[in-house]
Amino acid sequence: MSQNFLLDAAKKYFTAGIVGLTISDRYASFTAVRGPSMSPTFNPHINSSTRSSFDDYVLVEKFCLDKYKFSRGDVVIFRSPSDYKEKHIKRIVGLPGDWIDLPSLDDTVRIPVGHCWVVGDNSACSLDSRSFGPIPLGLICGRVTHIIWPPHRIGGVNKKTNAFA
Template identity: 35%
Template sequence: MIPPIQPDTNNIETEKKPIKAVTETNDWSFREMLRFAIIAAVIVIPIRIFVAEPYLVRQTSMIPTFSNNDYLVVEKLSYRFISPSRGDIIVFRSPLESGKTLIKRIIGLPGETVIIENGQTSIKNGETVELDEPYVVHEASSFSGTFTLEEGEYFMMGDNRAGSYDSRAWGPIDRSDIIGRPIVRLYNFENIGFWPGQDVLPKDYLKNTPSW
């Protein structure tokens, strides 16, 4: 009579070990992924708050300098050490809608008077100087008005003057509302580059205004 075949318990144990090893590997991977996510958050969040953040243009008020859906990187650090200048393009908090951000160009600086007559902009601070604005290529607005800026106030206008809702409507913004300025355009691909919108300023742009 042939004796019954006994199960090989050693083989059974051997087969179980890989299952346990796989489980341990999965647990290890999850812990590492969680650790990586935490480290990334610790690095990225402060950068977005204090250094730079992405910005998607969702308006046409800066045409032709920026088009709708242009993708920018906005740096937030430099204005902690220097004052914004005339001609700078900045991203700032909307004075009318909480949580909304806008992108415009700085036209008037603190202490100045901005005079707009039939779409032509002049700056007064002792003497009056008419601004040379080659970045305005669309039909200018017929708007006229005078605005005197207090300390820490900036007068903002879109390059698409006829299609921009800006300081002409809601007045100057406070420096505390400035978020930063675009340092690079990543999209659209035809206009990728650094300091977008600054290359259109005439070399004597700041000299065309009084040196106070």
């Protein structure tokens, strides 16, 4: 009898694991936001000189990946163009065909088809498109829609679209 119980329990846990994996891969997942590059939108209690063990956790929806439908102001998670194992979270400020002014280089760049321009809300400490250029839309893993932790910060993510400094 205990052998049947163990086999039944293993089948249930395996099925639940497969269903959970499918949901997190295709529809939505949760992830931690670490570091100050998106402050004050995420981790507002962190600045570049302090570190904290408390991260914001966010809901990442993946329906946007079906046809790569994004808007200026969307906060997205994407794989680094230089290291596929790294993921970054930034705000889209430019879409294919847009012109982006780069004051620090005294230049203007046109975003190519199939790419977008992303920047961190805290530009002083953000590794973003100003460092590695426009990112391919295919590197985007999902759009951040809500903060789910800590409890006092639960809510939707603001789609502010002010230009970067």
